[in-house]
Amino acid sequence: MTTPPTGVPEKDFAEELEFLAAYDDGPRPPGWVLTPRAVVTFVCGSSEPLSLPAGAKRKGLTPRMAVSGKFVGDRALIERCVVTLAGERGLMLVGEPGTAKSMLSELLSAAICGTSALVVQGTAGTTEDQLRYGWNYALLLAKGPTPEALVASPVLTAMRTGAVARVEEITRCLPEVQDSLVSVLSDRRMSVPELTTEHAHTIAAQPGFAVLATANLRDRGVNEMSSALKRRFNFEVIPPIADAQAETELVRRQASAAVARSGAQFSVDDAVLDALVTVFRDLRTGRSDEGWAVERPTAVMSTAEAVAVATSIGLAQAYLANSAGDPLEYLPGNLFGVVHKDEAADAERLIGYWDSAVRRRAEAGHRMWRSLWDLREKLER
Template sequence: MTTVHPHPEEPAQMTTTLAPAPARQIVPPEDRFATELAFLAAHDSGPRPPAWRLTPRAVVTFVMGSAGSALKLPDDAEVPDGVPRRLVIEDKFVGDRALVERCVVTLAGERGLLLVGEPGTAKSMLSELLSAAVCGTSGLVVQGTAGTTEDQLKYGWNYALLLAQGPTRQALVPSPVLTAMSRGALARVEEVTRCLPEVQDSLVSLLSERRIAVPELAGTDDALAHAAPGFNLIATANLRDRGVSEMSAALKRRFNFETVGPIGDLDAETALVRGQARASVERAGAPFQVDDAVLEALVTAFRDLREGRSAEGWRWNGRRR
């Protein structure tokens, strides 16, 4: 049996139901703390560096929190939809406030920021938080490895378009760094010292001249890609990992170095581990049932291994300090 449309000349109307957005294991800080970012943008209307979403003072507050006190928006401030007029800003980075302030000052200038330290000291998390607060995205990132190439730091090509049209702006595939340059945003390079030295040094001219040459497009307006105001770069480096390539002196001079140390207070580190463990377990749909004594023992053991001595002063060779 065939069903005939009553008006064959009129196509049937079709509706499309969009599937809900899939859940994410890790929510980037610009989405997770979107309410805080919108609140701080309205709370502090002071001067901002070019292309910054927040003032430098508000960036520090976003990272370090409001010390448990609720901030209040000015009476004449325009409140975005869904943003309360009073809000407690969560503390996200357990560390020295002066360190974060120096990082913000560096990013407001024209020198790159290099966060160095031992593995597990939240260098990547700090770079994500700074990027989210400054430019609204932490996703313009290149992961440094021994296989990272210069193309991943500068640009590549869509080879189908390259064969069809030759070297054109449309065929060029910008790297996250080049995208950040064009937007006036922050780019991130994780584990920069794991890249080969010749790949690292491709950042030298980029950081000093603030432009990338595209010789394939010579003779056109796109032969030079200039950085828009607000562009800067945050790199991280673990100093203890094997396979680390030493940075050249020329590249080091383009960065301000900031050392991110381990958390000094046992209680603060235990609270941080508890919060991260609870969030991880709850994402898996299971209840968090770990005794505080177990957490403290684990944190203490890792602190002893990291420092090479126990909390009581015993060193690894069995001698008391």
């Protein structure tokens, strides 16, 4: 029986990570689980099956393996990310919402240090303690400010172990919270002045420590990063997926994994996925493949949202099969849920898309688009 994916890369791809560790015994930066070259292969995949060197074969380890591609994008971009982290410099992944920045940060950290769990989720409520340290107040009252009473943040834990600390959506944090990372990135030390003189009050980062942050371009101006903090990061822009076929395959893979985690089997056919991705790409770019102009909604029509819709359809097919009928029936309602988040006018833009691109494709004789056109009334409910 196949184990459902957990969504944790170091667990889901443990066999690949173990294989790559044995496959490439080249030089590794201090504290790294894999070589930089193997990290790139883990993220981008191998074009053909790889074979372990004769001296690296181990009992229970597959001698030959094709490493799956997990991120759809430019290999050169991944190489730059890996080189940045190998140099122990901060890495900032920026882009539109839903361009798999978080997924890429998880994959990189899992391959580099073996864990993607050292993460701080940036929000308006994130405090400086969550990026630095806090206290166990029971121990603090009983013994005073001792190392045992210190509660390490994921960043401090990464410093102590030489791992990668992830900070998601850093621009959602208040500026004074963001700037608590300046000294960490500059001096690679964290001061804990509350500790008594008999204890070391400065914690130095172990080799391999790095900070990997993400930020959405749509959050620009919410809590703008200071120039001092920006200078301590290398910025890489993660663009939307350019190739429609690659995006469709990614949506299928991610939705299949999400449905499998619920204990069901993904059974949405290719025609439905093609229609789903086509609609998202048309609305995202404001132009169809045929060259027709489309009014873009203000809502984010990202690949991540497409995965969420495909997952919803897959779950409906799995659990409501007796009443589901054609899976296309679920597409209009789920699309409406995506666009109707920020502006009420986006619902009218979606109906306008149905009345233009969907109708024209239906009139051209495309059976699937004819079925979608017949479902237009579901948008008006």
